[in-house]
Amino acid sequence: MAFLLRKLAHGLLLILGVTLVSFLLMVYFGPDQTYNLLGKNATAAQIQEIHQQLGYDRAFTSRYIDYLHDLFTLQLGASNSNGEKVIDLLWRSLPITLALMLPGFIIGNLLGAGLGMLAAWHRNRRLDRLISGVSATGMSISFLIIVIVLQVLLCTPQGLNLFPARGWQVTDLPSYLYYVTVPTLSLVFITLGYNTRFFRAVFVEELGREHIRTVRAFGASPAQIMGRHVLKNSLPAVLTRVLFSIPLVIVTGSLVLETFFGIPGIGKVSFDATTNGDQPVLQAVVALTAVLFVVMQTLADLAYRLADPRVA
Amino acid sequence: MNPDSPLMRIRELTVSYAVRRFPGFSQERLQAVRGVSLDLHSGRVFGLVGESGCGKTSLARAIIRLVKPDSGSVHYRDFDLSHADASRLRQARREIQYLFQDPLASLSPRRSIWQTLLEPLLHYRIGNPAGHRARVEQVLEQVDLLADILPRYPHELSGGQHQRVALARALLAEPSLIIADEPMSSLDVSVQARMLTLLRTVQKENGLAFLFISHNLAVVQQLATEVGVMYAGELVECGPVDALLHNPAHPYTRTLLDAVCKPGNAELSALPAGTPPSALHPISGCPFHNRCPHVMEHCKITHPHDNFLATATATGGKHIVRCHLWNS
Amino acid sequence: MPGFEPTHRVWQKLRANRAGLAGFALVSLYGLIALSVALGWAGQEWSLVSGERWESASSEHWFGTNQLGQDIFQRAIYSVRIAFEIGLLVALTSTLLGSVCGAISGWCADTWADDGVVFITGVLDSIPFYLFAAAVAFAFQASAWAMQIAMVATFWTTTSRLVRAEVMRLKNRDFVQSALAIGLPPHLVLLRHVLPNTGHILLAQAAMVFVAAIKTEVILSFLGLGVQDGVSWGLMLAESTQEVLVSQFNNHLAAAIPLLLLLLGFNLMIDALQDALDPRQGSA
Ligand SMILES: Nc1ncnc2c1ncn2[C@@H]1O[C@H](COP(=O)(O)OP(=O)(O)OP(=O)(O)O)[C@@H](O)[C@H]1O
Ligand SMILES: [Mg+2]
Numbered sequence: 057m058a059f060l061l062r063k064l065a066h067g068l069l070l071i072l073g074v075t076l077v078s079f080l081l082m083v084y085f086g087p088d089q090t091y092n093l094l095g096k097n098a099t100a101a102q103i104q105e106i107h108q109q110l111g112y113d114r115a116f117t118s119r120y121i122d123y124l125h126d127l128f129t130l131q132l133g134a135s136n137s138n139g140e141k142v143i144d145l146l147w148r149s150l151p152i153t154l155a156l157m158l159p160g161f162i163i164g165n166l167l168g169a170g171l172g173m174l175a176a177w178h179r180n181r182r183l184d185r186l187i188s189g190v191s192a193t194g195m196s197i198s199f200l201i202i203v204i205v206l207q208v209l210l211c212t213p214q215g216l217n218l219f220p221a222r223g224w225q226v227t228d229l230p231s232y233l234y235y236v237t238v239p240t241l242s243l244v245f246i247t248l249g250y251n252t253r254f255f256r257a258v259f260v261e262e263l264g265r266e267h268i269r270t271v272r273a274f275g276a277s278p279a280q281i282m283g284r285h286v287l288k289n290s291l292p293a294v295l296t297r298v299l300f301s302i303p304l305v306i307v308t309g310s311l312v313l314e315t316f317f318g319i320p321g322i323g324k325v326s327f328d329a330t331t332n333g334d335q336p337v338l339q340a341v342v343a344l345t346a347v348l349f350v351v352m353q354t355l356a357d358l359a360y361r362l363a364d365p366r367v368a
Numbered sequence: 369m370n371p372d373s374p375l376m377r378i379r380e381l382t383v384s385y386a387v388r389r390f391p392g393f394s395q396e397r398l399q400a401v402r403g404v405s406l407d408l409h410s411g412r413v414f415g416l417v418g419e420s421g422c423g424k425t426s427l428a429r430a431i432i433r434l435v436k437p438d439s440g441s442v443h444y445r446d447f448d449l450s451h452a453d454a455s456r457l458r459q460a461r462r463e464i465q466y467l468f469q470d471p472l473a474s475l476s477p478r479r480s481i482w483q484t485l486l487e488p489l490l491h492y493r494i495g496n497p498a499g500h501r502a503r504v505e506q507v508l509e510q511v512d513l514l515a516d517i518l519p520r521y522p523h524e525l526s527g528g529q530h531q532r533v534a535l536a537r538a539l540l541a542e543p544s545l546i547i548a549d550e551p552m553s554s555l556d557v558s559v560q561a562r563m564l565t566l567l568r569t570v571q572k573e574n575g576l577a578f579l580f581i582s583h584n585l586a587v588v589q590q591l592a593t594e595v596g597v598m599y600a601g602e603l604v605e606c607g608p609v610d611a612l613l614h615n616p617a618h619p620y621t622r623t624l625l626d627a628v629c630k631p632g633n634a635e636l637s638a639l640p641a642g643t644p645p646s647a648l649h650p651i652s653g654c655p656f657h658n659r660c661p662h663v664m665e666h667c668k669i670t671h672p673h674d675n676f677l678a679t680a681t682a683t684g685g686k687h688i689v690r691c692h693l694w695n696s
Numbered sequence: 697m698p699g700f701e702p703t704h705r706v707w708q709k710l711r712a713n714r715a716g717l718a719g720f721a722l723v724s725l726y727g728l729i730a731l732s733v734a735l736g737w738a739g740q741e742w743s744l745v746s747g748e749r750w751e752s753a754s755s756e757h758w759f760g761t762n763q764l765g766q767d768i769f770q771r772a773i774y775s776v777r778i779a780f781e782i783g784l785l786v787a788l789t790s791t792l793l794g795s796v797c798g799a800i801s802g803w804c805a806d807t808w809a810d811d812g813v814v815f816i817t818g819v820l821d822s823i824p825f826y827l828f829a830a831a832v833a834f835a836f837q838a839s840a841w842a843m844q845i846a847m848v849a850t851f852w853t854t855t856s857r858l859v860r861a862e863v864m865r866l867k868n869r870d871f872v873q874s875a876l877a878i879g880l881p882p883h884l885v886l887l888r889h890v891l892p893n894t895g896h897i898l899l900a901q902a903a904m905v906f907v908a909a910i911k912t913e914v915i916l917s918f919l920g921l922g923v924q925d926g927v928s929w930g931l932m933l934a935e936s937t938q939e940v941l942v943s944q945f946n947n948h949l950a951a952a953i954p955l956l957l958l959l960l961g962f963n964l965m966i967d968a969l970q971d972a973l974d975p976r977q978g979s980a
Contacts, residue, residue, distance in 0.1 A: 069815065070815075070818055070819060070822055073815060073816075073818065073819030073822075074819050074822050074823055076819075077819060077820075077823060077831075078823070078831060081831045081832060081834070081835040082831055082834055082835060085835055086834060086835050087834070087835075087837050192960070192963050192964070192967070193956075193960060195959075195963060196956055196959035196960040196962075196963050197956055197959075198911055198914045198915075198933070198952070198955055198956075198959075199911075199914075199915060200914050200915060200918050200930075200933050201933065201948075201952045201955070201956070204933065204936065204937060204940060204948060204952075207940075208940050208941075212940075212941055214940075214943050221941070303824055304824055304825075307824040307826060307827060308824065308825065308826050308915075311826050311827075311919065312915060312918070312919075315918075315919065316937070326827060326830060327919060329830075330830040330833065330834065330919070330920075330921065331920055333834065333837075335834070338830060338831065338834060339831075341827060342823065342827045342828070342830070342831050345823075345824055345827055346822050346823045346824070346827075349822045349823070349824065350822050353822065386806075429873075432877050434873055434876055434877055457879065458879050461877070461878060461879035462878075462879075465877075465878075466874060466877045468870040468873070468874060469870070470870055473869055473870040473871060474870035474871050474873070474874045475871055476871045476875070476888075476889045477871070477893060478892045478893060478895075479888075479889075479892075487875075487878070487880075488878055491878055491879070491880060492878075534874075541878065
């Protein structure tokens with residue numbers, strides 16, 4: 057119980073912290089929005105009115121409290137560039153991002169786990185060296201290069217020209233597969249090096265334990281050892297990492313992939329907001345993602361605790 | 369200064385640690401040392417014994433202010449360490465040196481022996497730089513070490529050598545009091561005997577005062593002129609070594625001695641039944657009452673005070689016991 | 697003794713690791729190039745329009761020219777300098793910030809100073825990096841330093857957390873206590889006895905931040921949040937996203953291959969370093 061309260065208090069504090077940072081960067085010390093909203097030749101009265109609306113004439117704390125209130129009641133305002141309500145914009149783009157990123161995220165983790173397992177099982181032998189070497193190389197290749205190369209190979213007349221280079225006109229399963237394949241492949245390639253390395257480290261640690269070595273000496277089959285002992289014991293570590301990496305991979309990945317392939321998800325929305333200086337949108341995305349991340353983190357901590365009572 | 373007046377007077381020293389449950393929330397205090405008073409004299413060795421966790425190290429650290437005591441006073445010569453100004457404190461720190469339980473751990477791993485030994489000379493500005501090398505070699509000889517270890521690093525030396533280096537570092541500061549916290553418990557037995565001889569020689573030659581903390585009553589017996597027994601943060605009995613070992617007054621001291629007298633039990637391992645009260649949740653009355661064979665009703669309620677025993681000995685030291693049995 | 701690998705053993709292990717040596721050689725080579733660009737010996741004509749658009753490789757333009765007719769080789773070489781500038785600046789600043797904050801927080805563990813540092817690292821770690829970078833770019837509109845500020849503000853936290861844990865471990869070690877016992881002031885104890893023993897963490901961490909900074913620059917420059925004017929591998933790759941669609945690969949390759957080799961060299965070096973400093977492993 058004390059643990060629960062402590063974690064919740066901690067999570068609340070963190071939420072205050074992340075919202076404060078986004079408030080400071082984008083509202084309080086952010087650039088003056090007056091002329092963005094009114095255009096160059098506003099009258100003094102108009103300026104005064106908009107200042108009042110934006111709260112530029114009020115004290116720090118009251119503005120921050122208002123900001124929190126608006127954020128948690130999801131009154132996020134409207135986009136500066138096309139006047140669409142931010143909340144609608146987010147609701148429209150979030151499913152696209154999820155549909156775009158989830159297949160790659162899942163395949164990347166499964167493939168990483170498989171390769172990591174192979175490498176760990178054959179530790180310090182040729183297969184391990186090969187897999188480790190390839191994943192080190194994978195980690196050394198920039199995201200951008202992977203994306204460009206895949207696009208050229210698969211989506212242009214210079215290459216196979218099988219898939220579209222840009223866009224997202226998804227209506228049914230075939231069209232979904234048509235648009236999602238190359239971004240998914242990109243994401244898998246981008247994350248594979250890191251995933252393989254992580255899973256290999258976890259499995260090597262687990263396989264090195266005394267009881268596993270005993271089971272191994274008795275001649276249990278690899279499948280039995282892996283399935284029954286190693287996987288089960290490393291589940292908490294794996295789950296934590298997967299949970300923690302969801303926001304990071306999805307945010308970072310969608311920012312690059314959606315911009316590159318012209319897909320109207322959250323990443324593209326934030327990118328456009330950045331280039332246009334569209335403060336309401338950017339501010340909402342940053343604050344909400346950070347809050348979501350803290351919530352995930354707290355949930356992961358609680359789940360971990362439930363799964364393993366030894367953790368203090 | 370009057371030769372009979374003590375080099376160090378410790379009065380009612382109390383040490384507690386803050387134990388935090390979680391950040392930003394309330395703290396609990398763990399009482400490690402409660403109201404300990406004792407005197408240390410030049411040229412004499414005070415042996416402090418007690419079970420693990422009874423607060424010996426905490427007491428020693430509070431004396432040199434590695435932990436801040438809650439209350440009580442430590443007077444060194446004629447000034448109060450808790451109110452000493454910076455230069456006084458520096459001088460006191462020079463004259464009071466500390467030997468740690470694990471000598472390897474007390475040597476900085478990435479500094480050569482030479483750098484380690486030079487540190488006190490530089491820090492206290494002892495001698496002129498030209499003479500440092502000669503001084504270091506002189507002290508090394510005193511502790512039976514050769515100068516060829518100087519360029520080496522701690523991990524390249526043996527356990528015995530570590531403790532000698534630590535002793536040399538202490539001696540280089542030209543101390544008048546050495547606090548040794550179980551200095552030999554990490555050494556093997558053959559090395560222990562040589563170290564004991566060395567400590568005794570060094571103490572005699574330099575006329576040092578020693579506060580010698582140990583688990584081992586046999587060692588204390590060989591070295592000490594006075595002995596103090598600690599239990600649950602309190603000094604329950606102290607006095608001249610003969611008086612204390614031959615006429616133990618406190619029931620706890622007696623059980624300790626009984627345990628030691630059984631063959632093969634030089635260490636304080638065979639202890640009376642029961643466990644000492646937790647430092648976090650002290651019991652009322654005398655801290656020993658739950659294990660004491662002579663427990664009386666008011667032992668459970670009132671805390672005993674210090675009683676002076678009349679059986680003064682040849683050395684003239686006082687024999688003090690904190691027990692209701694001796695209330696006059 | 698656990699946790700302290702004697703220096704000469706570390707060297708032995710490093711020298712025996714051939715992949716690590718190769719990585720080190722590669723990184724050194726890049727370092728030399730960066731230095732000679734910085735000293736004005738090479739790569740100075742990166743912005744000069746010296747040819748036609750998209751000339752192919754020749755003895756005059758080793759890697760050909762780009763869309764504007766600028767020499768790609770000059771640009772690639774100059775980008776080494778930019779990469780090192782960003783990497784070094786970010787690595788040094790965040791290592792400094794991380795070690796100072798981590799040391800203070802670990803030394804004063806369980807006080808308000810520690811709580812403060814831990815809270816700030818927790819907050820900064822909770823904001824996804826690229827969004828944070830976007831927010832910083834937004835706040836410091838068009839400042840040339842927005843990228844570096846965002847990177848330092850994010851990367852120092854890991855160093856700080858590692859240093860904090862190590863300092864907390866070291867603080868209670870007797871050699872630190874004995875330095876305190878002789879009355880050495882705390883800042884000298886930290887400097888002389890504690891921080892030297894965190895050197896391995898700082899070294900490996902600085903190298904990792906260097907790599908992260910170079911990789912991040914590429915993405916941020918592509919997103920328009922990075923290098924504002926000038927040239928960098930990131931900008932070259934951003935340019936090339938249009939060029940590759942019309943079969944002009946020179947710009948892409950001239951940025952991608954040097955970037956790949958540098959990162960590979962660094963990763964090999966870091967792996968070797970961590971292996972060598974890990975006391976649990978036997979000598980190689
Ligand atoms: N830094 C600290 N913070 C909190 N509690 C502490 C700290 N140091 C010691 N304690 C507690 O204070 C009590 C006394 O410890 P101390 O180290 O003084 O005992 P000791 O007599 O030296 O034991 P030993 O013979 O095992 O060395 C113990 O209960 C211990 O757990
Ligand atoms: Mg102790």
